[in-house]
Amino acid sequence: MYMTIKEPSEKIANQAVQVWRISNTIGHGIAIIVLGILLYCSEHFHWYGWIQVTLYIILGIIVLSAVYSIFIEPVFLQKTWRYEIDEDFVQMKNGKWNESHTLVPMEKVEFVRTEQGPIMRKFDLFNLIIGTTTTQHTIPAIPAEKAKWLKVEIAQLAKVKESDLSEREEE
């Protein structure tokens, strides 16, 4: 362990890997098709030479990105995603090369929501979205039962009021 931060306990669903693989394949597929059409046009209508060069460079980048985000990234993302929700905090951790830990106090939570796209529906998974006064966070790919339970739980916990100890310094 790199730092003295306690790792959150909960993992996200294993099927997340498949979900991400499918959605990233679709996304990159569309991008490659669009680029193909553009390349065909540039050839057919004799566009400026530099347009073609740029298109080939972009195509190269997309292919590299596809290899990374279809074959490599989903596995690591799923393996490293951890979260923990208790009375006081929402904790999140993810990333392998770029590891990130986030801590959100429960009283700062303003809303909680579950979301599901068509691919996720196939696997019966939900994204849990937690909004605060300042930003919103997404915990991806949680099994349906658990996601619904967490939503109710957070909604209950977030009702607490911040007691005003602010003026009483404690040290």
Add this chain to the structure above:
Amino acid sequence: MMSQEVKRFHPAWIVVEFFALMKNSIAIFLFLFVLKINSTSTWIVWGRYIFLIGITWTLILIVLKWFLYRYEVVGDSFVLKEGVFVKEQRTVSFDKIQNHHSKTTFIHKWFGLTSLTLETGTTVEGSAVNFPVLTVSEKERILSRMLDKAPSEDEGDQDELEHGGEKKVHFRSNKKDLLKASFTSLSFLAIFPLLTTIYFNLADFFNIEDTAEGAFDYLLLHWWMLILLFLLAMVLSVGIGYLQTTIKYGNYEISDDVARIYIKKGVGSTSSFAISKEKVQAIVVEQSLVKRLLGLASIKLISVGEMKTEEQETSSLYPFMPKHEAYLLLETLLPHYPIQEKMDRFPIKVLWYKLLVPYYFTIIAAVGLFFFKKEWLWAAGVVFAISLVTRVLDYFFTSYLRQGNTVQIRKGGLTNETFITHYNRIQQVSVEHSWLQRWFGIATLYFQNRANPLHISELNGVSKDEAGEFYNWFKGKRKRLVRRERVS
């Protein structure tokens, strides 16, 4: 008494709106009725009719708006009703109000009126409650209703307030301060662009260029006259600068009572600002190069309420206060924010790390130039040099300090900025580390504060031990802060 009479704006609101309308439509009026007075082309004639109809319509609308805009105090919130065609009713609870400020311009003063804006925390446009014109006594009434009813969450505070929580004045600007301020703001330099503008405007109308050249030749021969003229201009501009500063910062007064901080300023047109001490989200100490040379500092109070540039100036404690005095004042006003002047830089390895982070921008520039403009490839070198210098400066001007209940970070270069916040004002924290950072044993800290817009502090280069401790510190502190009070 739970509710009281429903009120309208002061009728002067109609006059103010009327003048605003005149100001906005004067250009169109001049175009249609003065410049093109002899034109008989169809679109000009039609334009005139449409203009007249539009003006009449807007006038009717203004009166209707005034008639239909009503407000009242019900319990501990404002109820605002407005709308000519679409009716709107808004309820603003007192405890949602983050700060309030009022402004009295010359025109207000003539009629014995003032204005008041109550800022709420939401980021939605127009969420503030705004009273553009109201009588001074009405303002006092609204404020007293609000302050009495404002549910202070601390019982102790409430008691003291009721037993005469008196205002204590901590700072009043004097002539010396103003003189210093006028030098710091460099407003005495304003005369030069002014003179140039006058010269060129005159040159447009008269053929003074030749005359001016002649005069210039004459002056070159009589150099003492040139110096005299220059001195005269300087004295004049210092005078103007001083006057400007006095109008803006004269009669500056900072005071507080148990619960709030009050700032008043201005000669002629005055404005005032009040914020509850609990609603201060963070403090920023800013020092520009000139201010650093003169040992001055400006201190800003960060609040959630919407702050337009003008109000932001009001929400800063006097911007030209001697640094030590400012720090002392801050200590009396907000004892929970102890500021340390001396801060340490990160260890030198952080500099090496910062220099090693990939130069993405340089790479993109180089690749782009290589393909599209090979002969300009050297420009990538310039980009590289700039990023090198920026990184070195960034290292030398960044520091961080955590003590007791507050975090303090300093960033900057020419203007340096020290940001201090209390753990219970931090909305969330993040700690991040990349493989390169792990190699150096460091990490990046992020924490967010409510402000408008949202304030995210990013600190790259904190040691891994401190990053972990920071995370656990926040966790531990928050845990003790919360007393479970379930609603329902």
